[in-house]
Amino acid sequence: MTRLPSLALPAALALGLAASTLSPASAEPPPDDTVPAITIDSAPSKLYPAVDGYRDTALVVYTASDAVDTMLDVHVVIRDGVGTSVAERTSTDVESGATIGWEWDGGDFVGGTLPGGDYVLEMTAVDEAGNTSATDSRSISLDEGRLVDRTARGWIKAKPSMIGKDVRRCSTLKGRVRGWAGSLGYYANTRCGRTGVPSVVSTVHGVYVPEAFKDRQRGWFYGSMQIRTWGGNAEKRRGSKAILQYWKDGSWAKAKTMGSSLGTHAGRKTSAKPFIVVDNGRPVIIWGLGTANRNWYDVKKFSLTLRYQKMVYPDVVVREAPSPFTMQVPTGLTVPAPQLP
Template structure:
């Protein structure tokens, strides 16, 4: 048993904090006045600094537009009034603010104001910018296809505008729904601009933007009518889902952007050479989004690099007539799952409906290991006994060869899955699963909070003792209690050295099997021995990792039950056993009859 000190001296020192004295005084914050946005595209006003201000830097709305970029241009202030007027462009903004600082020096063009010479910044309240609405003429033909000679038809937009900034027109698809602005064109402020529109169904929108970049921009709600663009010649690209053992054939879609009926034919190539028996064809009616569905059989296709599908598709569109286009795209044949080296679960049985105190038993952590380097596009799949995937988890990266994911017993919608056994695998982007798998049992049993309380005698719970050369451990104590002990310091000599006078015992108790331990304490029944009224003792718990005494409490001289410190036993547990020690020193005489161990813990119902 380690010798444990019953008292610890705490020595505290003083700390002196030195306050720094500024080496300079920055100019006072400037004042903005006379702010006016009534003139379209402009904000004007006056900036005034203190007596030490010689120059100012002023900008509009986040400093995207200013009289000079930071450190590049400053406004000189009048040496008498220390003020200057400014005129900043506001094109593209619906609202914004003016921001300014002043400088105690007059830096040369292109130079920054020194850090010690610049004032705090000042921002105005939000101001509403004034704009002018352009006049725009959109294409009158809302169906744009091809000319009789086979050339593509074009479209143009005409604008009349007295404002500044940059005018932009964008072409936004509504079919197919790409979610992107597939064309953005700068247009003339006064005149006609030709637009090279992408095939599909969409509409045009006009914006006025910042003259320096494309953000922010004002949209005027001057949208064109919905337009259909379907030219005769185009090359269509598509990405087919990977052909796997579980998905054969691959269902692909050729996005034509048209309507009507179609006929398609194709073949597969590997490194530019046709794959024997890979020819295919399809025909039918285009879907509402203009897509032509085709199926590419996977049987006989090799798992090789550079597989492509190449073909032609003819569409008979009721608005534009017949047209033929080529299409191509990469094809992936992948029937092999992730080649991981290790797959583990931290808890093979989880209880997702357990109460909050058992949160750690609601989940299991899945760990994936590879001897080389993981494919970080792989996921963790959870499937039920019928092979149906209930959850796909995105792993967290621990290192190049390790990652983990936590499963809480819930499906993709957040609902707790039924009780049963679930399979855990690693799955690649094509849906192939790893050869390694593990199982996790989901139970709906919930935790129950219980109390363990047991009174033990000093002698019955003792596992070790230490008695200094000047002291005595008496069995039983002077009060004669069965199983008690008397801790009598300095009965044999009068030395005051701690090791000579200390007398203590070490005790242990095994707690019940639990899912989780909540709290633990040891109450002590005892008091000062007769004739030693002022005597005291001390009780400590012992940390499992290094045996150190922790949570020490003094036991007063009054005879009775002395309540122990209530702690979480997690750091004290050696398996299910907890240890504590009790003792005294330096002329104290103390009698202890028994201990009462109280633990709160959770067990499954």
């Protein structure tokens, strides 16, 4: 792990620092115009030192200045929750008035990584005459969590996963087609004679999905998702097809035609994050299937593949997401059935 750079304190270090007692070197500054000053301009409040790509380092940005424009030494002390110094650093020959960024990776400057907990970063500047600035400080916490990749896969029967439908008067939605328990048959233009007017039959489906790690700024840590159907054209209507779509921000998107041959047909693989819907605080993915214009299509079941990340900790036993996981259907959502694009 890379240790704190030699010159500047990382701006990522400052996370709502509480002022703390100055080190012995930071005596009361002399009352004249030559006293240097140190200001921590920005720093985050939390650092996750585990190298997983998420807030692995803290960037602290600071400005050191002196009225007579001399070179400065910047002293950094990191104290634990009881005030003990657990890391120290001195950057020499810092140009007066310079704004500098310094990255900290949670190291103790002697090759180790500090344990999780709350810390205080203290910074002072000393000019060439030995004048010492007042101390500026920030609080920062180290979190021992690590992001790990997870994949959830599962199948669910077509009818039990249905949460809505749109069956126009000239079409039919049938259950238990081909003797398949929980299946659905989408039969467009089965009624009204040969009017030639396309008649839609479509359904809405949804399942609760595992909850990913969530960051206040970046939101859910979901990766890719993909829905598949297992089905094909009805036995009496060869060549029939259906269209699969995903629900996003109040509209249907990512439409793809499901083939007529009996078997598995894949919907579009896409980023899951924009398609996450929250129901009673739980994340849900919603999709729709439909057909029209005398197409007859049978579906036995759907599958979901979802990639996401969880935050885990060293002292917690981590269980892999069941694969296949048990997909549960939301009951309180109302989503309009998809129209065919």
